[in-house]
Amino acid sequence: MAADTDIRVLSRQEIEALTAELGEKPYRARQLWEWIWKKGARSWDDMSDLPKTFRSLLSERFLLRPLALAEEQRSSDGTVKCAFRTWDGHIVEGVLIPTPTRLTACISSQIGCSLTCSFCATGRLKRIRNLEAAEIVDQVVEVDRLARKYHDQGLTNIVYMGMGEPLLNYANTLRSAERISAEDWLGMSPRRITVSTAGIAKMILKLANDGARFELALSLHAANDAKRARIMPINEQNDLAALKDALRHFTRTTGRPVTFEYILLRGFNDTLQDAQELVRYASDVHAKVNLIEYNPIDAGGFGRTEPRDAEAFQQHLQRKGIVARIRRSRGRDIDAACGQLANKNEPALKEGERLLK
Ligand code: SF4
Structure with a gap:
């Protein structure tokens, strides 16, 4: 056989x-x-x-079929985006993000994604399959190699924030995080590994009950159900109240806070009223907030909030006691938004686009 x-x-x-x-x-x-x-x-x-x-x-x-680096793009700000080819010919992305204090790998957990968030290039790829734990770890190995090549030091942080929803590839996400933190491998502290979810309440409860040791981030992007459902269809089955209950359970059980990721979309979720709603929601969960500058995608329909408006939004949060940082968008001169490289390389998608023309 x-x-x-x-x-x-x-x-x-x-x-x-x-x-x-x-x-x-x-x-x-x-x-x-x-x-x-x-x-x-x-x-x-x-x-x-x-x-x-x-x-x-x-x-x-047994087979041995690691990911192969198919393309590498380097931005003038030091960001390096990698397109990896899987054994069955698909493309997934991993990114090295250097800052003055960190060398972070942003890695993918699925080929494509089933969740169709409207601001995201990956959502247009649809989900093709889950990545195996080894394929997730391969991205870390390769991005760590690039960190050593360009910065003379290994990775300091890992975020599962690339293509796919990690909690819909639960077993492989946990297995890969264990591998990355294993003493006989990278030995990275689980506190330096962050899994970012679009928000699946029952899986957040499961994470807490299974004793997951890594950090958790929620891609929030709006603290208002109607608005969030417009950009993240997953909100229809996992509304803000259900997510709040799950996140509170997570923080109580694990003793660790959660982080909200909030992409600022000009004129959509960056008004004073949006900030007030976010303050209320973040206070209820004791969450800190990362405000992320949007990297526009082709035909995405959203624009980037002006820097001064982003700062005003941040200051409102801070005045109300919420820890809020602004994350500048990286790699603007390359295809740095999640899913852009794969969109360009994915044969199935190209074929679909050709048929639609
Ligand atoms: S933002 Fe994340 S969950 Fe939403 S479509 Fe993109 S990859 Fe999927």
Whole structure:
């Protein structure tokens, strides 16, 4: 029977059991583990210190199919956007975002997305499939390599804020975050890993009940149900009241605060009334707020809030006791908005656009 499972779905214990089952000494399990998780082996042939017979047996039972870097775009502000090609020919995106204090990787959890938020280029791709945990980790490996290449130091933070809704790929999101924080791998503190969700109340409850150790951010973008539902259809099944209950449960259970991501869309959600609604909602959840400058997408229909209006919005929040920071948009001279590179590369989408013309 042909192999159909990537070896990197196996836990360390499963690798040890497999190694024993194939008649190899226990230290071979450690070597194999290091090849697939630390040394970035791209093929069985790369694992030069493993016996050929062992590699051959492994290749009969398992696949090894890491992401390949298909395109890299560097912005004048240091942002590096990567298009990765999956083994089945799709494109997902990962971004290196350098700031004076951090080197952050923004990574994807799905190919495309089913949630169709109107301001987002990824939402136009539709969901093609979930990424496997190893494919999520591959993005971190590659962006970490770029951080070392361009900045002489590894990543300091990871955000699951690229393509896809991580809580709709729950098991692989948790498994990849565990891998990234494992002592025998990147060893990154879970406090430096943030999973950002569009807001699925029952999955937020599950995260809390499962003892997830990473940070949680909610893509809020409007603190008013009617307005939020216009740009995020997910709000119809997960309204602000349900999300508030889930987030309160999360903060009570984990002892950690949550962050609201709020993209400022000119004339849509950046008025004084929007700020007042946001103050009330954020106060109820004890959330801090990241105000994000919008990176307009083609035909998205939204514009970027003027910097002085963004500052006035921030000051209103701060006067009311809400911790609020402005996140400047990055990589304006490249296709930096989430999903733009994939939109350009995705054959299925291109074909769909051609048919629509
Ligand atoms: S913003 Fe996030 S959840 Fe919404 S369509 Fe884009 S990728 Fe999906």
